Amino acid sequence: MIVIGGGVIGASVAYYLSKKKIGVLLLERSDFASGTSGACDGMIFMQSKKPGLHLALALKSRRIFEDLPEKLGSDIELRRNGGMIIFRSDLELKAMAPFMEEQKRGNLGVSLLDLHQARELEPCLGPNIAAATFCPLDAQVNPLCLTYAFLKAAKRHGAKLFARTPVTGFHVKGNRIYAVVTPQNVVATRSVVNAAGVFASQVGDLLSLTIPVAPRRGQLLVTEVLPPILTRCLLSARYIAAKYDPALAEGQNPGFSIEQTGNGNFLLGSTREFVGFDKRTTRDAIRTILMEVTPILPRLKEAHLIRTFAGLRPYTPDGLPILGKVSTPEGFIMAAGHEGDGIALSPITGQLIAELIADGKTSISLEPFSLERFIPKEPS
Amino acid sequence: MIRKTCDVVIVGSGFAGLSAADILAERGLRVLLLDENLHLGGQLLRSPPWSGKRSSAGGIMGYGFRLIGRIKSQPIEVLNRTNVLDIDERGMLLVEREERMISVASKMLLLATGARERFMPFKGWTLPGVISTGAAQILMKSYGVLPSKRMLIAGIGPLLLAVAGEFLKNGGRLLSVLDMGGAREKFLLLTRGIQQFSKVTEGIVESAQVFLARVPYHLRTMVVEARGGPGLSAVVAAKIGKDGSLLKGTEMIYRTDSLALGHGFVPNIELAQLAGCAIDHDGGKGGWVVRVGEDLQTSEDRVFAAGEITGIGGALKSMDEGRLAAFGILNKLGREVDPKRLIHLKRQRNRHLRFGILFNNLHRMPDQAFLSIPGEVTICRCEDVKMADVTRAVKDGYDTPAALKRALRIGMGNCQGRICAPLVYDILSALKKTTAKEFPPFSVRSPVKPVAIRSFLS
Known part of the structure; x- marks a missing residue:
C-alpha cells in the first residue's frame, strides 16, 4: 500500500x-x-457539521477520539470541554434556525443559551452577543x-x-x-x-x-500566551453559514473562530478565500478578524498579536x-x-x-x- | 488609520539609514525616516542625553553624531518608536506607533534594519544577571549605568574588548575577558586588516585599555556554565581546543553576579523577506543576508537594502552602503549622480565588505561548539525547548527548521525565533554535517514584532 x-x-x-x-x-x-x-x-466541532451524512461521519469520528490518546500512546492535547456557537443578532439566529432544527435530530445535546447563561459558562464573553448554543461534544486537539x-x-x-x-x-x-x-x-x-x-x-x-479539490485560504492570528480564560472553542454562526454559502464568505465578514490552545495562545480566525496557493496573510483580514473577535472577548484588546499565518483548506464543491x-x-x-x-x-x-x-x-x-x-x- | 506618502521611506536610522537620508534630503526628496528606538543612531550611536561630548567625539562616532545633527536640521520627517509590521506586495508599509496604525506609501523603500546579537547557549545562560554585550553597551552608553560593579565578559572576537573598554572607562571592575578565539585570528586581523587602519587602531586602543587595567584576557576559553538561583552567582569557564571541543581539567570559576555575552551578530532580514526580497546564506556575511546588486537594489524593483542586513561589516560599511543606496535610488528616480563619486564609493564599500567577511570568518563558532551543547541546555527560551529535544527530533527525521518548529514549537513564542533561529540553523547544519544554506529559514509573517491588538482597532 x-x-x-x-x-x-x-x-x-x-x-x-x-x-x-x-x-x-x-x-x-x-x-x-x-x-x-x-x-x-x-477544533473538533460537531455543531458546525451539516446535519445528515456529514454530521453522522463527524459523530463517529468524535467517538474514536475518546480513547485515541491511549491508543496512539501520545498526548494530543485533547480537551473535551464542549464548544459554543455565537449569534451576534436575532437575525443570525433566525437564519440558522432550520439548520439547528435539523441538528436536533442528530442527538447532539445542543442547548440554546441567552447572554446571561452563556456568560455563566464563559465569564469572559462580552455583552454584545444575542445568544449562543452549547454542545458538550465539541472538543479541541493540537493538530x-x-x-x-x-x-x-x-x-x-x-x-x-x-x-x-x-x-x-x-x-x-x-x-x-x-x-x-x-x-x-x-x-x-x-x-x-x-x-x-x-x-x-x-x-x-x-x-x-x-x-475537484481546490485550495481555500484561511488566515489565522496568534496572540501571546494568556492565562486560561476561555474553556470552550467559539465559532460564529456566520462562519458556519459561510461554509455552505460561498456568497456569505466573499462578503466583508466571514465570521470568526476563537480557540485558546493548551499552550495558552489564542488562535483567532479565519477567512475562506480562493487565492490559489498563496499562503500570505493580508492586513485587511487581520484587521477584520480582530474587529470581529474583540467585542466577543474584550480581554483580547489587552493582548499582543505575535504572529499570523494562513493555511490552505482542501475545498470541495x-x-x-x-x-x-x-x-x-x-x-x-x-x-x-x-x-x-x-x-x-x-x-x-x-x-x-x-x-x-x-x-x-x-x-x-x-x-x-x-x-x-x-x-x-x-x-x- | 493615518496615511502618509513620501518619495523615499527609510527603515532604520543607524549609520546606513542616516547616511542615505542625508543625501536624499539634500537632493530635495521627501524622506520619511522610521526607527523603533527613541533616539536616532541605531545600536552604535548612543550617548546619554545629558552628555555634551557627542559632536566633539572623534572618529566615526563623532561623524555619526554630527550626521544626526544634520538630519535634524534637514526637512526630513522622522518617526521614532515605530514598529513596522508589514510590507505588502505594492511596497506599502504598515506601521504601528503609539498604538495607532500608519500606512505609508512611497516611490522607493530603503531597508536599513541592522543586526541583532547572536548567542551561544550554555547551562544557565537564561539566569538573571547574564546579559548580552549589546545590553551592557546600551546601559552604559544610553543611560550611563553600569550593569554591575563587577562583571565578566565572554564570547568571541575583539568586539569584547570594546565593551571591556567602555566598562573600565565607567569605573567598573572587570574580572576577565574570555574569548573563544585564539591568537592566530587576532594576528591575521591585524595584518590583513591593515588597510582598515581606523578599525585596527581602535582595536589596539581598546586592548591597551584592557591590558593597562591588568584585566586577564583568556583566549580559546568559553563559558561552560552559569550558576546561581535565582540570580547569577558564579561562572564556570574552560579552555577549548582548535576544533571547539572542551579541554577537561582546565575549568576556572569566577564569582560574579554579572556576565556579558557577545557571540557576533545576525542580520535583521525579516522585513526584507516580507517585502519579497531574495536572500542568500553566507557564513562570511553572518548567515542569511539580503541579496543586493552593486547599487544596493534588492531583487525587488523599488526596494533597496543597506548596512548590516546585506552582510555584517560594521559602521564604515553601513555608511558607504547607505550612500550608495541613496545614489541608487536617485538614479532610479532619474536624478543625476556623479559617476566618479560612485566609483570611489563602490571601491571603498567593497574593501569594507571584504574586511567584514575576513572578520566574520575568523570569528565563526566551530561546529563542534554547537554539537557539544549539553542536552539540558535551553535553546528556545520562549517555548523552553532543550538541546536534547532538538537532537532527538532531528534523529526522528524533523531535520529542517520548519519541521523542527512544528515538532517542538521552537521559534513559536513571543520572539518568533529572533533569538533561537540562527542557533537552530547552526545546530542543524552541524548535526547534519552540511551548511545552513541547505535549510530554508523560518517563514516570516506579519507582524515581525509583537504588536498590541488595540492598535488595530483605533
Missing part, C-alpha cells in the same frame, strides 16, 4: 492500515504536517501533535514514512495501477491512497483524473470529502477534500479507508463520498 500525503489524513490512513497488519509506505512531498495540518486550528501521533504509531506498527518524496507519476497497465514513481524510485504497489489534501487534484492530474475507490483506474483510492474538517474527521477517514482496503467493505457506505458524484450523469 502506498499513501500519498503526510498530513493528518495520510497519517491516520497509514496508522489504521498498519494496525491491520498491512504494509504501508507513506510518501510526503515536503515535510510531515507541512500543509493544511500544520496551519490550522484544532500537529495529532498528526505526529498518528505517524509515530503507524511507524510502530511497521509503516515506512518518507518525507521530501514527491510522487511524480504512476505506472498503469490495462486499467490497474501497479507502480508509483518518485524522483528516486519506482515502487511497485497494488493500491494507492490519495491523501494529498490541497494537492490531491495535482496527484489526480498524473492519472488524467479530474479531482459540496463541502464533503472525497473518500473511497474511483471507478478507474483500479487501485486508486481517495481520502482528501475535507476543507476545514480534516482534523475532526481524520480518525474516521483513516478507519474507513483501512476497512475498505483490508475487508473490502466499510461500516459506513462511502458511496455518497465517491469522486463519481461530481461527474455529470449522462442522460439515459
Whole structure:
C-alpha cells in the first residue's frame, strides 16, 4: 500500500492500515504536517457539521477520539470541554434556525443559551452577543501533535514514512495501477491512497483524473500566551453559514473562530478565500478578524498579536470529502477534500479507508463520498 | 488609520539609514525616516542625553553624531518608536506607533534594519544577571549605568574588548575577558586588516585599555556554565581546543553576579523577506543576508537594502552602503549622480565588505561548539525547548527548521525565533554535517514584532 500525503489524513490512513497488519509506505512531498495540518486550528466541532451524512461521519469520528490518546500512546492535547456557537443578532439566529432544527435530530445535546447563561459558562464573553448554543461534544486537539501521533504509531506498527518524496507519476497497465514513481524510485504497489489534501487534484492530474479539490485560504492570528480564560472553542454562526454559502464568505465578514490552545495562545480566525496557493496573510483580514473577535472577548484588546499565518483548506464543491475507490483506474483510492474538517474527521477517514482496503467493505457506505458524484450523469 | 506618502521611506536610522537620508534630503526628496528606538543612531550611536561630548567625539562616532545633527536640521520627517509590521506586495508599509496604525506609501523603500546579537547557549545562560554585550553597551552608553560593579565578559572576537573598554572607562571592575578565539585570528586581523587602519587602531586602543587595567584576557576559553538561583552567582569557564571541543581539567570559576555575552551578530532580514526580497546564506556575511546588486537594489524593483542586513561589516560599511543606496535610488528616480563619486564609493564599500567577511570568518563558532551543547541546555527560551529535544527530533527525521518548529514549537513564542533561529540553523547544519544554506529559514509573517491588538482597532 502506498499513501500519498503526510498530513493528518495520510497519517491516520497509514496508522489504521498498519494496525491491520498491512504494509504501508507513506510518501510526503515536503515535510510531515507541512500543509493544511500544520496551519490550522484544532477544533473538533460537531455543531458546525451539516446535519445528515456529514454530521453522522463527524459523530463517529468524535467517538474514536475518546480513547485515541491511549491508543496512539501520545498526548494530543485533547480537551473535551464542549464548544459554543455565537449569534451576534436575532437575525443570525433566525437564519440558522432550520439548520439547528435539523441538528436536533442528530442527538447532539445542543442547548440554546441567552447572554446571561452563556456568560455563566464563559465569564469572559462580552455583552454584545444575542445568544449562543452549547454542545458538550465539541472538543479541541493540537493538530500537529495529532498528526505526529498518528505517524509515530503507524511507524510502530511497521509503516515506512518518507518525507521530501514527491510522487511524480504512476505506472498503469490495462486499467490497474501497479507502480508509483518518485524522483528516486519506482515502487511497485497494488493500491494507492490519495491523501494529498490541497494537492490531491495535482496527484489526480498524473492519472488524467479530474479531482475537484481546490485550495481555500484561511488566515489565522496568534496572540501571546494568556492565562486560561476561555474553556470552550467559539465559532460564529456566520462562519458556519459561510461554509455552505460561498456568497456569505466573499462578503466583508466571514465570521470568526476563537480557540485558546493548551499552550495558552489564542488562535483567532479565519477567512475562506480562493487565492490559489498563496499562503500570505493580508492586513485587511487581520484587521477584520480582530474587529470581529474583540467585542466577543474584550480581554483580547489587552493582548499582543505575535504572529499570523494562513493555511490552505482542501475545498470541495459540496463541502464533503472525497473518500473511497474511483471507478478507474483500479487501485486508486481517495481520502482528501475535507476543507476545514480534516482534523475532526481524520480518525474516521483513516478507519474507513483501512476497512475498505483490508475487508473490502466499510461500516459506513462511502458511496455518497465517491469522486463519481461530481461527474455529470449522462442522460439515459 | 493615518496615511502618509513620501518619495523615499527609510527603515532604520543607524549609520546606513542616516547616511542615505542625508543625501536624499539634500537632493530635495521627501524622506520619511522610521526607527523603533527613541533616539536616532541605531545600536552604535548612543550617548546619554545629558552628555555634551557627542559632536566633539572623534572618529566615526563623532561623524555619526554630527550626521544626526544634520538630519535634524534637514526637512526630513522622522518617526521614532515605530514598529513596522508589514510590507505588502505594492511596497506599502504598515506601521504601528503609539498604538495607532500608519500606512505609508512611497516611490522607493530603503531597508536599513541592522543586526541583532547572536548567542551561544550554555547551562544557565537564561539566569538573571547574564546579559548580552549589546545590553551592557546600551546601559552604559544610553543611560550611563553600569550593569554591575563587577562583571565578566565572554564570547568571541575583539568586539569584547570594546565593551571591556567602555566598562573600565565607567569605573567598573572587570574580572576577565574570555574569548573563544585564539591568537592566530587576532594576528591575521591585524595584518590583513591593515588597510582598515581606523578599525585596527581602535582595536589596539581598546586592548591597551584592557591590558593597562591588568584585566586577564583568556583566549580559546568559553563559558561552560552559569550558576546561581535565582540570580547569577558564579561562572564556570574552560579552555577549548582548535576544533571547539572542551579541554577537561582546565575549568576556572569566577564569582560574579554579572556576565556579558557577545557571540557576533545576525542580520535583521525579516522585513526584507516580507517585502519579497531574495536572500542568500553566507557564513562570511553572518548567515542569511539580503541579496543586493552593486547599487544596493534588492531583487525587488523599488526596494533597496543597506548596512548590516546585506552582510555584517560594521559602521564604515553601513555608511558607504547607505550612500550608495541613496545614489541608487536617485538614479532610479532619474536624478543625476556623479559617476566618479560612485566609483570611489563602490571601491571603498567593497574593501569594507571584504574586511567584514575576513572578520566574520575568523570569528565563526566551530561546529563542534554547537554539537557539544549539553542536552539540558535551553535553546528556545520562549517555548523552553532543550538541546536534547532538538537532537532527538532531528534523529526522528524533523531535520529542517520548519519541521523542527512544528515538532517542538521552537521559534513559536513571543520572539518568533529572533533569538533561537540562527542557533537552530547552526545546530542543524552541524548535526547534519552540511551548511545552513541547505535549510530554508523560518517563514516570516506579519507582524515581525509583537504588536498590541488595540492598535488595530483605533
